[in-house]
Amino acid sequence: MYSIVYTTTSSKEEASKIARELVEKKLAACVNIHPIESVYPWEGNIEEDKEFALSIKTVTSGIQEVTENIRKMHSYELPAIISWKISGEEKYLEWISDNVK
Amino acid sequence: MYSIVYTTTSSKEEASKIARELVEKKLAACVNIHPIESVYPWEGNIEEDKEFALSIKTVTSGIQEVTENIRKMHSYELPAIISWKISGEEKYLEWISDNVK
Amino acid sequence: MYSIVYTTTSSKEEASKIARELVEKKLAACVNIHPIESVYPWEGNIEEDKEFALSIKTVTSGIQEVTENIRKMHSYELPAIISWKISGEEKYLEWISDNVK
Numbered sequence: 001m002y003s004i005v006y007t008t009t010s011s012k013e014e015a016s017k018i019a020r021e022l023v024e025k026k027l028a029a030c031v032n033i034h035p036i037e038s039v040y041p042w043e044g045n046i047e048e049d050k051e052f053a054l055s056i057k058t059v060t061s062g063i064q065e066v067t068e069n070i071r072k073m074h075s076y077e078l079p080a081i082i083s084w085k086i087s088g089e090e091k092y093l094e095w096i097s098d099n100v101k
Numbered sequence: 102m103y104s105i106v107y108t109t110t111s112s113k114e115e116a117s118k119i120a121r122e123l124v125e126k127k128l129a130a131c132v133n134i135h136p137i138e139s140v141y142p143w144e145g146n147i148e149e150d151k152e153f154a155l156s157i158k159t160v161t162s163g164i165q166e167v168t169e170n171i172r173k174m175h176s177y178e179l180p181a182i183i184s185w186k187i188s189g190e191e192k193y194l195e196w197i198s199d200n201v202k
Numbered sequence: 203m204y205s206i207v208y209t210t211t212s213s214k215e216e217a218s219k220i221a222r223e224l225v226e227k228k229l230a231a232c233v234n235i236h237p238i239e240s241v242y243p244w245e246g247n248i249e250e251d252k253e254f255a256l257s258i259k260t261v262t263s264g265i266q267e268v269t270e271n272i273r274k275m276h277s278y279e280l281p282a283i284i285s286w287k288i289s290g291e292e293k294y295l296e297w298i299s300d301n302v303k
Contacts, residue, residue: 004286016239016250019241020248030240030282031240031242032253033239034237034239084286085286086284087265087284089281089283089284092280093284095280099242099243
């Protein structure tokens with residue numbers, strides 16, 4: 001089974017660093033990064049910050065290790081890490097499998 | 102259980118207004134906004150418009166109230182409102198729970 | 203049942219062409235396009251390329267035909283084609299059904 005793991009960072013550099021390290025370690029087959037604005041509560045106020053979102057394509061069995069690696073690399077104390085299961089074109093899913101350990 | 106609710110607006114201002122109000126009312130813990138181009142059929146033609154997408158992180162039990170609030174605030178007669186269930190890092194999911202009512 | 207099909211292209215023009223053709227052929231009701239940076243392994247290196255992501259809203263029963271059409275139009279030998287099931291606001295889901303064949 002396959003999943004997208006989604007997380008956000010405060011800079012493009014941090015997003016790239018996490019993406020490259022997950023792909024180098026064969027924990028993810030491909031990562032898509034895009035800029036976002038994030039709206040969330042903080043100490044009684046509503047904050048609105050520029051961030052970057054990572055959509056990490058991997059195998060569902062690897063989510064735990066992806067999560068641990070993101071937490072180690074990430075500058076936030078509590079990074080947003082969520083995931084959902086995906087289906088896909090058979091050959092592309094095989095390519096994901098071939099590119100994760 | 103937790104979900105992403107996804108909707109689109111015609112302006113950045115409307116996206117921010119909806120995001121802030123959902124977070125203020127504790128209907129969502131966090132909203133990520135990003136610009137998109139939307140391709141859809143309209144009166145026999147194919148339209149291509151700039152829009153903004155909101156990815157709203159909330160509890161699955163709150164989707165109905167999130168939907169009603171979006172429809173009240175939204176300038177479209179029929180806004181796109183879809184959702185899907187998510188898993189996630191345990192502490193981050195707790196943070197979502199703590200920030201919705 | 204309804205799904206998002208997600209794919210990526212190397213240019214905005216290719217993304218628009220695929221989106222318009224899927225909507226014209228009533229294989230998708232709406233397509234949202236946004237720019238991304240894609241990080242992936244290629245011949246022993248980590249590549250980082252600008253791409254465009256398409257989020258294609260359609261009926262789950264149409265995924266096979268959407269996939270075949272993307273593969274025919276796409277310039278990549280092995281395009282990333284993944285999908286996940288969605289719920290949604292009842293009237294919006296009806297609108298999707300009305301706009302796919």
